[in-house]
Amino acid sequence: xSIGPPLPGRxxxxxxxxRAGRLRAVVVVEQTLAAIxxxxxxxxxxxxxxxxxxxGQARAIDDAVAAGRDPGPLAGVPIAVKNLFDVAGHTTxxxxxLLRGQPAASADAxxxxxxxxxxAIVIGALHMDEFAYGFTTENSHYGAVRNPHDxxxxxxxxxxGSGSAVGAGLVPIALGSDTNGSVRVxxxxxxxxxxxxxxxxxxxxxxxxFVDSLDHVGSLADSVTDLALxxxxxxxxxxxxxxxxxxxxDPVSSLLDQxxxxxxxxxxxxxxxxxxxxxxxxxxxxxxxxxxxxxxxTREVTLAHAAQARAxxxxxxxxxxxxxxxxxxxxxxxxxxPLSRDRLLAGVFMPPEWPxxxxxxxxxxxxxxxxxFNDVDVILAPATPRTATPIGASAMTVRGQxxxxxAHMGMLTQPISFIGLPVVLAPYRPQGAMPLGxxxxxxxxxxDACFRVARALELLxxxxxxxxxxxxxxxxxxxx
Amino acid sequence: MTGPHSKxxxxxxxxxxxxxDAAFDAEALLAHALHQRQWQLPEPWREGVxxxxxRVHGMIAELDALPVQAxxxxxx
Numbered sequence: 065x066s067i068g069p070p071l072p073g074r075x076x077x078x079x080x081x082x083r084a085g086r087l088r089a090v091v092v093v094e095q096t097l098a099a100i101x102x103x104x105x106x107x108x109x110x111x112x113x114x115x116x117x118x119x120g121q122a123r124a125i126d127d128a129v130a131a132g133r134d135p136g137p138l139a140g141v142p143i144a145v146k147n148l149f150d151v152a153g154h155t156t157x158x159x160x161x162l163l164r165g166q167p168a169a170s171a172d173a174x175x176x177x178x179x180x181x182x183x184a185i186v187i188g189a190l191h192m193d194e195f196a197y198g199f200t201t202e203n204s205h206y207g208a209v210r211n212p213h214d215x216x217x218x219x220x221x222x223x224x225g226s227g228s229a230v231g232a233g234l235v236p237i238a239l240g241s242d243t244n245g246s247v248r249v250x251x252x253x254x255x256x257x258x259x260x261x262x263x264x265x266x267x268x269x270x271x272x273x274f275v276d277s278l279d280h281v282g283s284l285a286d287s288v289t290d291l292a293l294x295x296x297x298x299x300x301x302x303x304x305x306x307x308x309x310x311x312x313x314d315p316v317s318s319l320l321d322q323x324x325x326x327x328x329x330x331x332x333x334x335x336x337x338x339x340x341x342x343x344x345x346x347x348x349x350x351x352x353x354x355x356x357x358x359x360x361x362t363r364e365v366t367l368a369h370a371a372q373a374r375a376x377x378x379x380x381x382x383x384x385x386x387x388x389x390x391x392x393x394x395x396x397x398x399x400x401x402p403l404s405r406d407r408l409l410a411g412v413f414m415p416p417e418w419p420x421x422x423x424x425x426x427x428x429x430x431x432x433x434x435x436x437f438n439d440v441d442v443i444l445a446p447a448t449p450r451t452a453t454p455i456g457a458s459a460m461t462v463r464g465q466x467x468x469x470x471a472h473m474g475m476l477t478q479p480i481s482f483i484g485l486p487v488v489l490a491p492y493r494p495q496g497a498m499p500l501g502x503x504x505x506x507x508x509x510x511x512d513a514c515f516r517v518a519r520a521l522e523l524l525x526x527x528x529x530x531x532x533x534x535x536x537x538x539x540x541x542x543x544x
Numbered sequence: 545m546t547g548p549h550s551k552x553x554x555x556x557x558x559x560x561x562x563x564x565d566a567a568f569d570a571e572a573l574l575a576h577a578l579h580q581r582q583w584q585l586p587e588p589w590r591e592g593v594x595x596x597x598x599r600v601h602g603m604i605a606e607l608d609a610l611p612v613q614a615x616x617x618x619x620x
């Protein structure tokens with residue numbers, strides 16, 4: 065398939081070339097828009113492109129370079145954002161039909177403003193599950209987002225457009241949100257790196273909410289370096305999000321330029337068994353086994369009550385999501401995605417004692433897992449029970465059990481986001497196979513440990529490097 | 545008095561809130577919740593909402609065996 069000029073490469077390569085004056089940002093934007101025009105409709109990942117705004121920003125960056133000013137570490141890098149982030153001048157629809165008629169956002173979300181300040185260019189908005197409730201991005205209003213590695217398969221969700229766009233190579237970085245696994249699931253199924261930071265690390269201001277107790281902002285990228293650049297640009301306290309911690313940024317980019325053995329020296333790395341082993345197909349589990357072998361990790365840990373953590377996250381999600389949408393459900397319920405509507409209404413009608421019990425368990429489980437981290441620094445676990453299912457499949461088989469992809473593809477991510485731990489999602493894709501992922505989990509505020517292990521895996525094996533569907537050569541070399 | 549607003553139905557709903565056994569009655573819980581909110585559920589949605597109440601109940605029941613301070617009921 066021909067797409068005209070070659071697609072720009074990784075974010076850090078683009079930024080280096082733009083800052084040095086070797087590449088003009090307007091050319092990057094033109095090429096990216098051309099690639100989206102050629103492939104975006106087939107993948108159904110973009111809900112909107114912002115050509116005029118992006119070209120204006122690109123011209124400003126080129127002018128800055130010409131004037132001798134540094135436009136920032138992401139200079140000229142095209143990024144795309146899940147359509148629940150406010151982008152000034154663009155209506156935030158959060159995957160819904162309900163919000164289509166709302167006025168355009170008057171300002172950028174905090175994280176988008178920070179990315180623009182670092183030189184990134186917002187090229188478009190991306191499809192998602194309605195109101196972020198789902199793991200498949202089979203949206204009845206806008207159609208299913210397609211997996212770039214098998215167009216008949218789901219991209220995962222709820223940030224499915226983000227996974228598809230980065231997995232295809234249309235953009236090197238995309239923003240997503242992760243309440244129960246909505247960055248990690250599409251990153252795993254589409255073969256990209258993904259970040260769900262500690263709860264409270266990144267501002268959610270200007271991000272359409274879902275479950276206030278569990279919502280996180282994160283990013284997907286086609287290299288660890290790019291993931292780190294996006295993370296570093298977004299960090300910092302924000303009084304406009306009460307849940308955002310008053311912590312100074314902890315940059316990680318500067319940690320990553322080391323050999324693999326130096327990156328993981330001193331880190332006690334273990335594999336999570338029990339629930340995570342019991343609910344993963346063999347290939348999903350092998351991803352973890354392979355990562356552990358590369359890292360020399362022989363230790364195993366069990367997160368007792370992980371199944372209950374997943375169950376409690378499920379209850380809290382329904383209850384808080386239902387409460388959020390109850391006013392609209394009463395008068396415009398027929399405009400909701402039917403499967404989401406039924407789940408949200410069940411959340412409204414459940415006895416109040418149920419989410420209270422789930423909250424009590426959350427406190428208890430968090431303390432239990434903190435004890436595990438007295439003995440280890442990083443835990444590896446599978447990200448999804450299996451590879452992407454066919455679009456339209458109402459059931460999938462996991463260890464002989466039938467379950468619904470829409471609700472269960474995130475069953476291995478939910479126990480972790482439930483207690484707000486940071487996770488970097490490592491993509492795993494042996495030659496000829498569909499992508500899977502490994503969760504690299506650390507104690508709260510230790511994203512640095514996640515990134516160290518992630519970069520080591522990227523250096524150690526081509527199986528842990530993305531192979532963007534439209535730029536497969538990118539996966540061959542990690543030394544960028 | 546019978547029907548969803550009867551004393552019996554409300555007691556059933558209250559029991560549903562505090563226990564998680566096989567006797568869970570999603571119909572009674574739904575009737576009680578709708579009465580509390582003075583809202584009528586469109587009939588075509590009923591089956592899906594009941595199915596989801598059963599699913600959520602199944603989830604909360606997983607906590608039953610935990611100690612009370614851990615969100616459970618302290619039941620073995």
